[in-house]
Amino acid sequence: MFSLKKLLTTLSAAALVSTAPVAAIAQDQPGAGVSMIMAQPTWDTGWFQTEIFKQMFEELGYSINAPLTLDNPAFYQSVGYGDVTLWVDGWFPIHNTYTHAFEGSAEIIGPVVSGGALEGYLVDAASAEEFGITSLDDFKRDDVKAAFDRDGDGRADLVACPPGWGCELTIEHHFEAYDLDSHINPIKAGYASAMADAVAAYETGSPILFYTWTPNWTVNELIPGEDVVWIEVPEVSLPDDMADLVDAATRSGVEGCVNDPCMLGFPANTIDAVANTAFLDENPAVRALLEAVEIPITDVYAQNAAMNDGDDDIEAQAAQWIADNRAQVDGWLETARAAAQ
Structure with missing residues (x-):
C-alpha cells in the first residue's frame, strides 16, 4: 500500500546521505570550483x-x-x-x-x-679596506673607479636592477641626487646572470660593487661582514613618492655595514x-x-x-x-x- 509518509521519510534520509558529503567538501574546500x-x-x-x-x-x-x-x-x-x-x-x-x-x-x-627586507649597495670587504670605501661618494675617486672598472669605460661597474623593477627607479634617483652618472656604470642586464658574473669576479680577487636585497641568495653566497660590506649613501635622498620614508632608510644593527646605524639609502621594506x-x-x-x-x-x-x-x-x-x-x-x-x- 502506498504510504506518503514512508516515502517522505525515505527521501529525507536519502537527502541527508547525499548532501552530507557535499556539505563536508564545501566546508573543507571552500574554493572548490x-x-x-x-x-x-x-x-x-x-x-x-x-x-x-x-x-x-x-x-x-x-x-x-x-x-x-x-x-x-x-x-x-x-x-x-x-x-x-x-x-x-x-x-x-x-x-x-x-x-x-x-x-x-x-x-x-x-x-x-x-x-x-633590506636593500642597499655592497662592496667586497677586501676592496673596502684597501681603498677606505664607506660610501657611494668614494666611487668619484679615480683610484676607486679604476679598480672597479671591468669594461674599460672609465667608470666603476655596479650590478644594478633590470628595467621595470622598483629598485631601478630608486637607483636612478640616487645617481641624479649624488651626481654619479660619470663615475658609476649601472649594469641593468638580467640580475641573476650579472650577479653570477660578479661572484665569479670576486672569486678571482677582483673588486665588485653590487645592489642587493634580502632575502636573496647573494647574501648566502657573499656574506655581509665576511665577504662583503654594506656601504652607505652620502645622504638619504628618496624619490618624491617615498620622501616621507627618509627615517626608514637608516637602519640600526645591520650585520656587515661599515657604520651603525647604517645609512642604506633604501627604506626597509x-x-x-x-x-x-x-x-x-x-x-x-x-x-x-x-x-x-x-x-x-x-x-x-x-x-x-x-x-x-x-x-x-x-x-x-x-x-x-x-x-x-x-x-x-x-x-x-x-x-x-x-x-x-
Missing part, C-alpha cells in the same frame, strides 16, 4: 613563497595553473583590472610608485614574509600580498589565509641558497616546507575555512 590566477615576479627569490601559497590555496580547493611571471608594472595593472588574482611579492614602500594602478580595485595585505578586492570579497577564505600566514625570512634565505646551489625544484621545496610546518599550516587553513562559513 573556483579558479585563481596567481602571478610571481621576474626575480626568482620570491618564487618560494609563491609556491607555498599556491599549494595552500589548492588544499582549500582552488584551481590554479602555473603562476604567471610578470614585471611589476604589468602585474599591478593586471591585478587592478582583475585579470590576475594576486601575488605575494609586493615590496612596500619601494612599490608605492605602482599603487595608482590598482587603488580602489586591489589591496595590500601583509606581511607574508616576516623579518623585514615589508613583503606583502597584493590581491584583487572583488575576488577577496567573494572568497573570504583567501583573504583570511593571506592575513594569517607569515613565512620566516630565514626560511626564504635557506631556500634561495639551495636554489643557487642548483636545487631548482621549488614545488618540492614548498611541499617539504609545508610538511615541516604542518601543524601551523593546518591552523592557517582552519582559519581560512572558518572565514568562509
Whole structure:
C-alpha cells in the first residue's frame, strides 16, 4: 500500500546521505570550483613563497595553473583590472610608485614574509679596506673607479636592477641626487646572470660593487661582514613618492655595514600580498589565509641558497616546507575555512 509518509521519510534520509558529503567538501574546500590566477615576479627569490601559497590555496580547493611571471608594472595593472588574482611579492614602500594602478580595485595585505627586507649597495670587504670605501661618494675617486672598472669605460661597474623593477627607479634617483652618472656604470642586464658574473669576479680577487636585497641568495653566497660590506649613501635622498620614508632608510644593527646605524639609502621594506578586492570579497577564505600566514625570512634565505646551489625544484621545496610546518599550516587553513562559513 502506498504510504506518503514512508516515502517522505525515505527521501529525507536519502537527502541527508547525499548532501552530507557535499556539505563536508564545501566546508573543507571552500574554493572548490573556483579558479585563481596567481602571478610571481621576474626575480626568482620570491618564487618560494609563491609556491607555498599556491599549494595552500589548492588544499582549500582552488584551481590554479602555473603562476604567471610578470614585471611589476604589468602585474599591478593586471591585478587592478582583475585579470590576475594576486601575488605575494609586493615590496612596500619601494612599490608605492605602482599603487595608482590598482587603488580602489586591489589591496595590500601583509606581511607574508616576516623579518623585514633590506636593500642597499655592497662592496667586497677586501676592496673596502684597501681603498677606505664607506660610501657611494668614494666611487668619484679615480683610484676607486679604476679598480672597479671591468669594461674599460672609465667608470666603476655596479650590478644594478633590470628595467621595470622598483629598485631601478630608486637607483636612478640616487645617481641624479649624488651626481654619479660619470663615475658609476649601472649594469641593468638580467640580475641573476650579472650577479653570477660578479661572484665569479670576486672569486678571482677582483673588486665588485653590487645592489642587493634580502632575502636573496647573494647574501648566502657573499656574506655581509665576511665577504662583503654594506656601504652607505652620502645622504638619504628618496624619490618624491617615498620622501616621507627618509627615517626608514637608516637602519640600526645591520650585520656587515661599515657604520651603525647604517645609512642604506633604501627604506626597509615589508613583503606583502597584493590581491584583487572583488575576488577577496567573494572568497573570504583567501583573504583570511593571506592575513594569517607569515613565512620566516630565514626560511626564504635557506631556500634561495639551495636554489643557487642548483636545487631548482621549488614545488618540492614548498611541499617539504609545508610538511615541516604542518601543524601551523593546518591552523592557517582552519582559519581560512572558518572565514568562509
